[in-house]
Amino acid sequence: MKKLVSLAVGMGMAVLTASTAQAISEAEINNDIAEFQGFFLKRFPGVALEDYVDGVNSLPQYAHRRANWELMMDFPPYEPEMEKAEEEWSAPFANGKGFNDCDLAPANTYPVYDGASNDLHTLVADLNACLEANGEQPIKNVKRGRMARLIAHYKSQFNGKPMAVDFSAAGAQTWYEKGRQFYWAKRGQLNFSCADCHVTNAGNSIRGDILSAGLGHGVGFPVYRTKWSMSGKPWGTVHRRYGGCNKQVRASPFSAQGPEYKALEYYEAIMNTGLPLKVPSQRQ
Amino acid sequence: MKRRIFLKGSMAAGAIAVVAGAGLLAPTRVLAATWPEAAFTAKSEADALKAFFGSADAQDSGDVTLKAPLQAENGAVVPIKVMTSLADVEAIAIIVAKNPSPFATSLQMAAGSAGGMFSARIKMGQTSPVNCYVKAGGKVYKTSQEVKVTVGGCGG
Amino acid sequence: MASTKMKIKKNKTGGRDVMVLAKHPMETGLRKDKKTGEKIPAHYIETMDFAVNGAVVAQANLGAGVSKNPLIGMSMAGAKSGDTISVSWTDNKGETGTVEKAVK
Numbered sequence: 001m002k003k004l005v006s007l008a009v010g011m012g013m014a015v016l017t018a019s020t021a022q023a024i025s026e027a028e029i030n031n032d033i034a035e036f037q038g039f040f041l042k043r044f045p046g047v048a049l050e051d052y053v054d055g056v057n058s059l060p061q062y063a064h065r066r067a068n069w070e071l072m073m074d075f076p077p078y079e080p081e082m083e084k085a086e087e088e089w090s091a092p093f094a095n096g097k098g099f100n101d102c103d104l105a106p107a108n109t110y111p112v113y114d115g116a117s118n119d120l121h122t123l124v125a126d127l128n129a130c131l132e133a134n135g136e137q138p139i140k141n142v143k144r145g146r147m148a149r150l151i152a153h154y155k156s157q158f159n160g161k162p163m164a165v166d167f168s169a170a171g172a173q174t175w176y177e178k179g180r181q182f183y184w185a186k187r188g189q190l191n192f193s194c195a196d197c198h199v200t201n202a203g204n205s206i207r208g209d210i211l212s213a214g215l216g217h218g219v220g221f222p223v224y225r226t227k228w229s230m231s232g233k234p235w236g237t238v239h240r241r242y243g244g245c246n247k248q249v250r251a252s253p254f255s256a257q258g259p260e261y262k263a264l265e266y267y268e269a270i271m272n273t274g275l276p277l278k279v280p281s282q283r284q
Numbered sequence: 285m286k287r288r289i290f291l292k293g294s295m296a297a298g299a300i301a302v303v304a305g306a307g308l309l310a311p312t313r314v315l316a317a318t319w320p321e322a323a324f325t326a327k328s329e330a331d332a333l334k335a336f337f338g339s340a341d342a343q344d345s346g347d348v349t350l351k352a353p354l355q356a357e358n359g360a361v362v363p364i365k366v367m368t369s370l371a372d373v374e375a376i377a378i379i380v381a382k383n384p385s386p387f388a389t390s391l392q393m394a395a396g397s398a399g400g401m402f403s404a405r406i407k408m409g410q411t412s413p414v415n416c417y418v419k420a421g422g423k424v425y426k427t428s429q430e431v432k433v434t435v436g437g438c439g440g
Numbered sequence: 441m442a443s444t445k446m447k448i449k450k451n452k453t454g455g456r457d458v459m460v461l462a463k464h465p466m467e468t469g470l471r472k473d474k475k476t477g478e479k480i481p482a483h484y485i486e487t488m489d490f491a492v493n494g495a496v497v498a499q500a501n502l503g504a505g506v507s508k509n510p511l512i513g514m515s516m517a518g519a520k521s522g523d524t525i526s527v528s529w530t531d532n533k534g535e536t537g538t539v540e541k542a543v544k
Contacts, residue, residue, distance in 0.1 A: 064354035064432075071351065071363030071403070075459040075511055080445050208434040226358045229509075284357035319486040324503040361507045380505065388505040391514055397497035399455035399515025404500075405507040 024177050029167050029270065032180070036199075036271045040215040043202065052216030053278040061203040062210050069282060076282045077234070078224035082156070085149035093134045099150065102130035107158035108277050109165055111266045113172035120175055120262045123151055124237060143243070143256045148222040148235035155222075155279040163219060163272040172266075179267025182260060183214075188251030194264075217268045220281030227284060238265055323387045329379050329415065332387035336377055337417070337424050345370070345425035348418045355432040356408060362431060365403035370420035373398035382412035408433050444539040446527060451515055458490060459513040460527050462537055468504035485537075488512055488529040492519050502529075519543050 037049065044059060051058040057069045092098045104126050105112045111120040127150055128138040139147045167176050183194045197206065198214035205211075221238045228234045236244075239261045243253035254260040322335035333340040351365040366376055377390040391402040408414075408431060415428045443463035451457045462485060469482025488500040500512050519525055526540035 065357055067351060067353040068357040068363060071353075071365060072361075072405075074363075074365075074403070074513065075445075075447050075461055077461070077509060077511075080443070080461065080463070226361050230358075230360060320501055324501075324505075363511070365513070383505055385503065385505055387503065389503065389512070390501045391498055392501070393498045394496070397492075397516055397518050399451065399453065399457070399517045401451070401457060401513065401515035402500075403459070403511070403513035404502075405511045407505050407507055 024173050026168055026173065029173065029176055033271060033273050037215060037274075039199065040202065040213050044213070049274065050276055052213060052272075053219045053275055055216060055220065055281065055283060056210055056212035058216075059203050059210065059213065061205075065210070068284065072226075072282050076224070077226075077229065078152075078280050078282060081149060081224065081235070082152065082280070085153040088146060088149055089153045093131075093136050095134055097134050099127070099130065099154075101134075102127065104130070104154065106161065107155040107279075108161040108163050111165065111262060111269060113166065113169055113175060113266075115169055115171055118171045120266055122257065122262055122265065123154065124239075124257055127151070127154075143237050143240035144233050144235050148237050148240075151237060152222045152235070152280040155277060158277050159279060160276050162274045162276055163269060165266065165269045165273065167270055175263055175266050176270060178259070179263035179265070179270075182264045183267055188246065188249030190249040192249045194245075214268070214271065216272060216275060218265060219272050219275050220278050222279070223281045223283050225283050238268075320390070323377075323390070324385060326387055327385065329381050329386045332379060333377075333417070333424075336387065336390060337375070337419060339424070342417055342424040342426040345418070345427060348416060348425050348427040350414070350416050350427050350429050352414055352429050352431055354430075355434065359408045359410075359433040361405050362408050362414075362433075363403065363405045364414055364416070365401065366416040366418070366427075368400045368418045368420070368425075370400070370418060370425065372421040373400060373418060375417075375419040376402040377417045378402070378404060378406065379415045379417065380406065380408050380412050381415055383407070383409050444527070444529070444537040446525070446539045446541045448519075448525060448541055448543055453515075453517070455515050455517040456519040456525070456543060457513060457515045458519075458525055458527070459511060460488065460539065461509065461511050462488075462529060463509055464531065464537070466502075466504060466506055466508045466510060483531065483533060485510060485529045485531045488527060490514060490516065491526045491528075492516065492523050494524075494526070 041049065046060060047058050056062050057066055089099050107123065110123045114121055124142050124147060131138045141147060167173060186193050194214065197211045201211050202213040203211065218238045223236050224234050225236060228236060239256035242261050242264060243256065246253040320336055323332045326332035326335050330340040347370045348366065348368045356362045364378055366378065373393060375390060375392045378388045379386045380388050388406045389404045411430065411432045413428050413430050415426060418425045445461045447459045449457045464485050465483055467480050467483040469479065471480045472478065473480055482504060484504045485502045488502060489496050490498040497516055497518065498514055500514065502510060521543055523543045524540055525543060526538065528536060528538040530536050
């Protein structure tokens with residue numbers, strides 16, 4: 001807890017103990033955004049805010065590997081899959097309606113806080129809710145494949161729009177705080193927090209890799225990964241990636257679409273305020 | 285030893301008829317109808333070059349450039365792009381010196397049709413020089429870059 | 441749905457860069473099936489022809505050293521607006537794939 005406090009204070013962010021976990025204001029969240037983004041803009045002076053959507057590829061420490069991504073982007077492997085995604089999106093339900101009839105928020109505003117249920121709505125959850133409302137089977141595998149493709153199809157229509165997640169309600173602020181604490185808390189046998197790698201050590205090496213900056217995380221998701229394509233499951237939602245990351249620090253992963261990862265997704269999406277959507281992403 | 289006519293049906297007759305009629309297929313530059321098996325099965329770079337170009341001689345050239353990562357993200361998918369401003373390009377070959385079968389892929393072009401670029405995503409078993417050869421105007425030119433291949437670290 | 445895709449881009453010298461993405465396992469013949477322990481037989485694209493209005497202008501030669509779901513790109517000097525570029529490949533088992541597109 002001490003390290004969490006000192007690091008948070010070092011970044012000038014609001015420090016919260018368990019007893020005041022609920023009391024965070026919209027103003028403080030706006031301050032958090034400015035601090036978070038300011039930290040990275042200072043750490044990587046040549047990298048513009050909108051470049052962070054390209055992930056680790058935008059960092060100078062990745063220059064020796066950037067050509068992988070540049071050349072892959074000449075003809076991204078996800079392009080044939082995006083054609084499939086459009087077909088899957090357009091296929092009508094049994095009742096004659098389709099995904100275009102779903103009640104969805106603009107892609108750059110997810111996750112959306114719902115006051116009536118005091119819950120966060122992710123795009124994944126809204127798509128499954130729409131399927132169920134129309135008498136269709138909800139998608140079970142919410143981390144890969146068809147769900148990831150549907151998300152990619154919908155979100156890509158909003159490419160270029162700046163991230164603008166709403167956090168004006170008090171209940172939303174509580175969810176924000178859960179996500180922020182998750183991000184900064186140590187976990188796993190390796191005892192790392194998300195921040196340890198993606199803030200404090202952004203751009204540094206870990207084993208054979210370079211750590212990406214936390215700023216920009218998730219804006220380009222779903223991701224199409226070369227590594228995952230080797231086993232025939234190339235697509236991943238942000239919750240798939242969170243699970244893998246938690247396993248990498250030897251922590252038990254939480255369930256996709258569960259409260260922990262929804263809160264984390266919310267926190268990260270808010271930290272990305274202003275960054276333009278760029279979906280999907282090609283990564284290693 | 286496999287020999288296979290790759291040009292099938294009407295496209296074969298039409299292609300050769302049209303191209304020969306237009307005088308585009310010079311007698312010394314007929315595109316081989318068979319897959320260059322000897323080059324692909326060669327276990328050394330020198331043998332692969334002899335099988336494909338007829339000789340292992342090549343001179344370094346600044347007119348042949350290569351875009352490739354200094355470090356591969358994944359040895360199974362390494363993107364390589366060869367570019368050349370040389371005139372009269374007949375063939376381009378990409379060789380991974382330390383692969384068990386070094387000859388990775390090649391492009392052969394009919395006279396006058398080359399645009400000076402060949403790219404492919406190839407497999408690399410380990411850190412190795414990637415050697416790119418361009419046959420132009422009857423001579424073979426070369427450029428090279430080492431690509432590091434490491435086991436990845438942290439991707440979940 | 442056809443599984444071989446093509447992209448055509450006009451390049452700096454006025455010619456066309458043609459990129460082809462084929463869906464193919466490109467098996468080396470050395471990999472073992474994890475369940476059966478048996479070697480998965482070699483299965484890879486061997487030749488890929490690039491034609492303009494039916495006339496073959498280039499042939500790429502591939503082997504198992506090319507990545508799974510291969511990308512092959514090349515530039516051709518002679519293609520112009522209104523021409524049709526077609527690409528056809530054949531693998532070591534005699535299976536084929538093809539794609540064609542009009543040049544804008």
